[in-house]
Amino acid sequence: MKISLNDLIDEGYNIKNGIREVPNSYFTEYRVEDNLQYENWRKTTLRFLIASFNKDRCIKDFEDANKKFVEKLYDPNCFDEILAILNACSIVPSLPVVDSPNYLPTNNPINVSITQHQHQSQTQEQSLIIDIFLEAIKDEITGKQLKELKSIAKEEPNPDKAKTKILDKVKSWGESISASIIANILTNPTIWSGLM
Numbered sequence: 001m002k003i004s005l006n007d008l009i010d011e012g013y014n015i016k017n018g019i020r021e022v023p024n025s026y027f028t029e030y031r032v033e034d035n036l037q038y039e040n041w042r043k044t045t046l047r048f049l050i051a052s053f054n055k056d057r058c059i060k061d062f063e064d065a066n067k068k069f070v071e072k073l074y075d076p077n078c079f080d081e082i083l084a085i086l087n088a089c090s091i092v093p094s095l096p097v098v099d100s101p102n103y104l105p106t107n108n109p110i111n112v113s114i115t116q117h118q119h120q121s122q123t124q125e126q127s128l129i130i131d132i133f134l135e136a137i138k139d140e141i142t143g144k145q146l147k148e149l150k151s152i153a154k155e156e157p158n159p160d161k162a163k164t165k166i167l168d169k170v171k172s173w174g175e176s177i178s179a180s181i182i183a184n185i186l187t188n189p190t191i192w193s194g195l196m
Contacts, residue, residue: 005052005093008045009086015041016083019076030074042066045086053089061085140180145173 018033032038049059062085069078138146148169156162170178 003044003048005048005086005090008041008048009083009090011041012045012079012083012086016076016079019074019079027073028075030076032074049089053093056089058085058089135184137181137184139184140177141173145177 015032015034015038019030020033022029022031046059046062049056049062053059062082065078065081065085069075069082072078137149141149149166152162152165152169156165170181
């Protein structure tokens with residue numbers, strides 16, 4: 001007999017409907033109508049979760065919620081937590097695997113925040129790289145030379161086409177300036193730590 005998660009959820013609701021308050025007890029205490037049914041359901045559901053949701057936190061959550069249910073004297077509110085875990089597994093049956101940095105789930109609300117975070121992180125990294133480079137060249141070239149570079153950038157917005165002009169301009173300043181700029185970039189603490 002093959003069982004589904006929805007079958008287990010339905011049986012769970014039946015068990016919850018059979019929870020009754022123990023009359024005349026000193027503490028508020030409840031009992032399940034059929035303890036054997038509950039135990040069989042709990043063990044079957046646990047095996048189902050292990051088989052279907054291997055390495056998912058829902059397994060531990062399910063075990064913890066059942067332990068709490070027993071410790072709280074079969075309080076039906078605790079059983080709601082058990083059912084909520086199973087319903088969550090039914091609604092979102094698999095979690096995205098994020099072992100690969102290139103993997104982003106599709107049609108998933110998590111995608112938006114991951115994409116935004118990734119974009120923000122890339123923007124910050126690019127900004128840091130630009131800052132490092134600008135600091136490195138400002139230390140080695142004059143204000144006039146910086147204006148010459150900015151002028152080339154304004155005249156030719158395409159970096160591939162501007163590359164030759166920039167190389168010619170930097171060469172005209174002498175090899176020592178080029179070497180100093182590269183040395184400044186490489187010895188920046190952020191770059192240097194990446195080389196070690």
